Amino acid sequence: KAGVTQTPRYLIKTRGQQVTLSCSPISGHRSVSWYQQTPGQGLQFLFEYFSETQRNKGNFPGRFSGRQFSNSRSEMNVSTLELGDSALYLCASSPSGPSYNEQFFGPGTRLTVL
Amino acid sequence: SQQGEEDPQALSIQEGENATMNCSYKTSINNLQWYRQNSGRGLVHLILIRSNEREKHSGRLRVTLDTSKKSSSLLITASRAADTASYFCATAANFGNEKLTFGTGTRLTIIP
Numbered sequence: 001k002a003g004v005t006q007t008p009r010y011l012i013k014t015r016g017q018q019v020t021l022s023c024s025p026i027s028g029h030r031s032v033s034w035y036q037q038t039p040g041q042g043l044q045f046l047f048e049y050f051s052e053t054q055r056n057k058g059n060f061p062g063r064f065s066g067r068q069f070s071n072s073r074s075e076m077n078v079s080t081l082e083l084g085d086s087a088l089y090l091c092a093s094s095p096s097g098p099s100y101n102e103q104f105f106g107p108g109t110r111l112t113v114l
Numbered sequence: 115s116q117q118g119e120e121d122p123q124a125l126s127i128q129e130g131e132n133a134t135m136n137c138s139y140k141t142s143i144n145n146l147q148w149y150r151q152n153s154g155r156g157l158v159h160l161i162l163i164r165s166n167e168r169e170k171h172s173g174r175l176r177v178t179l180d181t182s183k184k185s186s187s188l189l190i191t192a193s194r195a196a197d198t199a200s201y202f203c204a205t206a207a208n209f210g211n212e213k214l215t216f217g218t219g220t221r222l223t224i225i226p
Contacts, residue, residue: 004156031212037154043202043216055212088154097212098204099144105156 001026004093004106012112018079021109025072025093032074033098034066037088037108046089049074050097078111086113118203118217126223133190135220137203138183144206146179146186147214151200160188160201190222198224 005024013019025032034046045058049068066076072093078085088110092103118139127133139146145164149157161177163170163186170177176189190197200221204214 033213035214035216042218043204045213045215048212050212055210058213090156092157092214098147098206098214099209099212102147102159102162103149103157103214104159105149107156108154110154 001028004091004104006089006091006106006109008109009107010110010112012114013081014114015081015083017081018077019081019111020075020077021089021091021111023074023076023091023093023106025074025091026104029093029095029104030072031094031097031101032068032072033092033094033103034074034076035090035092036060037090038086043090046076048097055097081113083113085111087111118205118215120201120203120217120220122220123218124221124223126225127193128225129193129195131193133193133197133222133224135188135201135222137186137188137217139186139203139205139215139217140184141205141207143181144208146177147204147206148175148177148186148188149202149204151202151219153199157202193222193224195224195226198222 033048048056068074088108090108092105094101121136147162148160174191202219203217
C-alpha cells in the first residue's frame, strides 16, 4: 500500500496570507490527524477527523481549520498567517484513530512564514 | 502543551551499546506509543503498548509500561549508526478522545 502523502512538501508564505495543506491517507484508513511541530513547542495536536467528522480539536486559534472528504483525504487551512505559524505540519492516518491503532505519518509540509 | 516528559533529552552512545529512554506522563491512558523521527522528517511508528500490558518486544526494541508510576521506557539493544534519530513517546487518553499527546523527545546519537 502507498504511504501517507502530503502536499506540498515545502511552502513559503508571507504574513497575512492563507494556506491550504493536503493529506492523503493510506487506503482504507478513515482517521486522519494533524500535528504541528516547532522547536519551541514540540509536537502539538491540531485536529482529528473520522468519516468526515471532527472528533477532537487541539488548543489552536480559529485561524486553523480542517476538513475531511468522503474519500478520507483531508485538508487543513491556516488563515491570516503569522510568523509563529512557521512549522512542520504532519498528518497521520490509521484505520480507527490513535486510541485504537498506531499512526502512520506522512513526510510533512514545511511551512515558512516571512 | 506537552503531557509527557522524556529523559534524557539527549543521549550519545557507542555503536553496539544499549540505549534506554524514559517517558513520564500525567493522566490515565488507553495506550502509549513510541515513534522515531529522522532529521525533521515524518515520524515512524515503533511500538504501541496498551494500558493492560507491561512489556512488549519488537526486534531490538523493548518497551515497558508502569501505569502506577505513569512511566514507560524504550530500550534499544545492540545500537547501530542508523538508530541515530529523535525518539518520542505519545499517549492516547481514551476511546473517543482521539488524539496523541507527545513527549518532548530524546535525541539519540550513535557514535560509530
